[in-house]
Amino acid sequence: MDAISTQAGRANSRAGRGTRWFGPDAVAAALAMAAAAAAIQSFWIPLDADVSWLITAAEKIVSGDRLYVDVFEVNPPASVWLYVPFVWIATVIGAKIEAVVASGFIAAGLASVAASVRMATRLDNPPRPAILVGGLSFLCLVLPMALFAEREHAALLLAFPVLTAVALIADEKPLSPRESFLSGVAAGLIIIIKPYFALAVVAPALWAAWRRRSIAAILAPAMAGAAAIAIYAVAMLVFTRPYFDWLPLIAHTYAKMHNVWWKVFVGPTVFPAIALALAILARPPKIPPLVMA
Numbered sequence: 001m002d003a004i005s006t007q008a009g010r011a012n013s014r015a016g017r018g019t020r021w022f023g024p025d026a027v028a029a030a031l032a033m034a035a036a037a038a039a040i041q042s043f044w045i046p047l048d049a050d051v052s053w054l055i056t057a058a059e060k061i062v063s064g065d066r067l068y069v070d071v072f073e074v075n076p077p078a079s080v081w082l083y084v085p086f087v088w089i090a091t092v093i094g095a096k097i098e099a100v101v102a103s104g105f106i107a108a109g110l111a112s113v114a115a116s117v118r119m120a121t122r123l124d125n126p127p128r129p130a131i132l133v134g135g136l137s138f139l140c141l142v143l144p145m146a147l148f149a150e151r152e153h154a155a156l157l158l159a160f161p162v163l164t165a166v167a168l169i170a171d172e173k174p175l176s177p178r179e180s181f182l183s184g185v186a187a188g189l190i191i192i193i194k195p196y197f198a199l200a201v202v203a204p205a206l207w208a209a210w211r212r213r214s215i216a217a218i219l220a221p222a223m224a225g226a227a228a229i230a231i232y233a234v235a236m237l238v239f240t241r242p243y244f245d246w247l248p249l250i251a252h253t254y255a256k257m258h259n260v261w262w263k264v265f266v267g268p269t270v271f272p273a274i275a276l277a278l279a280i281l282a283r284p285p286k287i288p289p290l291v292m293a
Contacts, residue, residue, distance in 0.1 A: 021117050026133040030113055033137035034106050041102045041148055051083075051149050055097055058083040062091060068242040074250050077240045078192050078232065079151060105149045108157050109140035115161040122173050125288055136160055155193045155200075158186040163204060167289040169217045170208040177220075184224025191225070192232050201225075204293045211289075 041047065047055075057080045060071045067077055083101065090100040113136045120126050140160065144153045165175055165183035175183070187201045205222070209215045236243065279287065 021121050021129045021133070022114075023129065025130040026117075029130055029134035030110060030137045033134070033141045034110060037106050037109070037141035037148070038102070040142070040145065045146050045148070047098050047101065047149055048146055051101070052098075054080055054083050055087060055101065058087040059097070062087050066242075067240050068246060072246075074246075074254070077236055077243060082151060082154060082193070101149050105153060105157070106141060108154075109137070112140055112157040112160050113137050116164040119161065119164045119168055119179065120290060122168060123171050123288070123290060127288075127290065151193045155190045155197050158190050158193075159200060162187045162190065162201060163293040164290065165221065166204045166208045166293040169205075170211045170289040170293065172212060175221070180220045181224045184221030185228045186225075187221065188225035188228030188232075191229060207292065208289075 054073075057067070057071050057073055061067055061080060061084055065071050067073065067080060071080075073080055086101045086104050087097055089095075089104075090097040093100075113133060116136055117129070117133055120132060126132070140157055144150070144156070147153055162183050165179060168175060168179075187205075190201055191198045205218050209218050
C-alpha cells in the first residue's frame with residue numbers, strides 16, 4: 001500500500017511539475033522577450049534588405065505575377081513562398097506588410113517555445129522552467145536582431161521543437177503520432193528553406209538513433225519530413241518550372257564566387273568550439289539529451 005501511495009505521489013508530482021512550466025514567471029519571461037523583439041524591430045533594427053526584397057517579390061506573386069517569368073529571383077521558390085501568407089494577410093486586413101511579417105515571426109517564436117517546452121516536460125531531467133522558457137524566448141525573438149524574419153530565423157524557430165523531439169527519442173520517451181508527424185514536417189521545412197541545413201537535422205537524429213540502438217525510432221518523423229520535401233519538389237515542377245531554365249545562368253554566375261578556405265572553415269566552427277569548451281569546463285557528470293541535441 002505504501003509503495004502504491006509513493007508511486008501515486010510521484011505521478012502527481014510529475015504532473016504538477018508539468019503544469020508549472022507555463023507558470024507566471026515563465027509566461028512573463030516569454031512576453032518580455034516578445035516585447036523586446038517588437039521594440040527592436042520598431043525602433044532600432046528594421047527588417048533586412050533581403051527580407052524587404054522577398055516581401056516585394058511575394059507582393060508581385062499575390063498580385064498575379066509569375067515567379068521566374070515576371071519576377072526574377074535567384075533563390076529557389078521557397079524563399080519567396082515563405083512570405084506570401086504574410087503578404088496575403090496584410091493585403092486582406094489592410095495592414096503594413098512589414099508589421100505583419102514581424103508580428104508573425106514573433107507569434108511563431110512564442111509557438112516554437114511553447115511546443116518545445118511542452119515536449120521537454122517529459123524528459124527524465126527537464127531544465128528549470130523559467131530558465132528554459134526565458135532562454136529559448138531570447139534565442140527565438142531577441143538574438144536574431146538584424147536577421148529577424150530572415151529564412152535562417154524561420155529555420156531556427158522550426159529547429160527547437162525538432163531538436164526537443166530528438167531529445168525525447170534519445171531519452172527513450174515515445175512521441176505521439178501528432179508530435180512525430182509535426183516534428184518530421186518541421187525538419188523537412190528546415191531542409192526546404194536551405195538544403196544544407198539538413199546537417200543540423202540529420203546529425204542529431206542519427207545520434208538519437210545510435211543512443212536508442214534502433215533506427216526505427218526516427219523512421220516516422222523521417223518519412224514525414226521526406227514527404228514534405230517531395231511535395232515541395234512537385235510544387236516546384238508544377239508552379240515554377242521556369243526556375244530550372246534559369247539554373248545554368250545562376251550556376252554560371254554564383255558558382256564562380258569563392259572565399260578563402262580558412263574563412264569558410266573557421267566561420268561555422270567558432271561557436272560550436274566555444275560551446276564545446278564551455279561544456280568541457282563545466283564537466284557535467286552526464287550531458288542531458290536536450291543539451292546534446
